[in-house]
Amino acid sequence: MRLSSPRIPPLTDSEMDADQREITAPMAAQGRVINIFRTLVRAPKAARAFLAWGNYVLSRRNDLPPRQRELVILRVGYLCKSGYEWTQHVEIGLRDGLTSTEIPRIKQGADAPEWSEDDRLLLRATDELHHDKFITEATWTALRARFSEKQCMDLVFTVGQYTQVSMILNTFGVPLDEGQTLDPDLKGD
Incomplete structure (x- = not known):
């Protein structure tokens, strides 16, 4: 790890507003929201766009096995x-x-x-x-x-x-x- 502490700390559940909770709800429903998404959700519009592209790369739509x-x-x-x-x-x-x-x-x-x-x-x-x-x-x-x-x-x-x-x-x-x-x-x- 390059830093010993976060420059932008991940949000706790209690710190999230309604929009941030909406973005992370599908992850929470699957068990947990990991720190990358707790951090990215500080910029909700960017997080939504990031998740759309990231979901493509990690999906079966990506033709790499x-x-x-x-x-x-x-x-x-x-x-x-x-x-x-x-x-x-x-x-x-x-x-x-x-x-x-x-x-x-x-x-x-x-x-x-x-x-x-x-x-x-x-x-x-x-x-x-x-x-x-x-x-x-x-x-x-x-x-x-x-x-x-x-x-x-x-x-x-x-x-x-x-x-x-x-x-x-x-x-x-x-x-x-x-x-x-x-x-x-x-x-x-």
């Missing part, structure tokens, strides 16, 4: 040094098919041993987008030989969304949710 989507999200979280993002998506990634041996390997990137060619390409493309905001022609050509045009678009959408999410989390200082433990590789700068 869930396991590969989570591989990409975790790589972005690691590259952006976003402890909150990494922590949330390790749990999701494990549910969506990543293994406990693959999770730490994501930190090593595309050159780590044992990745499939598809995973290696997704990791390489994620790194290129992160570092240069562009996928090279060689990587794009390799992606297009293995993935549909829509999947390639969704890859870029996913990297872009989670880069933005990581910037929000890091800059606002969103704290981990109760019961979560920060990965030691993502402590501080």
Whole structure:
């Protein structure tokens, strides 16, 4: 985590107004409202727009298979040094098919041993987008030989969304949710 305390603290239930409670009600109905949304809801109009796009990226409308989507999200979280993002998506990634041996390997990137060619390409493309905001022609050509045009678009959408999410989390200082433990590789700068 980049900050030891939040710059913009998550709202408690009692601090939320009616509009903020309306936005978080579907989350509360599913069990809990996590700190990212308790923070974002301080700007209700932005939170609504953010949730609409974020729901696309995390839905079945995103043509990347869930396991590969989570591989990409975790790589972005690691590259952006976003402890909150990494922590949330390790749990999701494990549910969506990543293994406990693959999770730490994501930190090593595309050159780590044992990745499939598809995973290696997704990791390489994620790194290129992160570092240069562009996928090279060689990587794009390799992606297009293995993935549909829509999947390639969704890859870029996913990297872009989670880069933005990581910037929000890091800059606002969103704290981990109760019961979560920060990965030691993502402590501080």
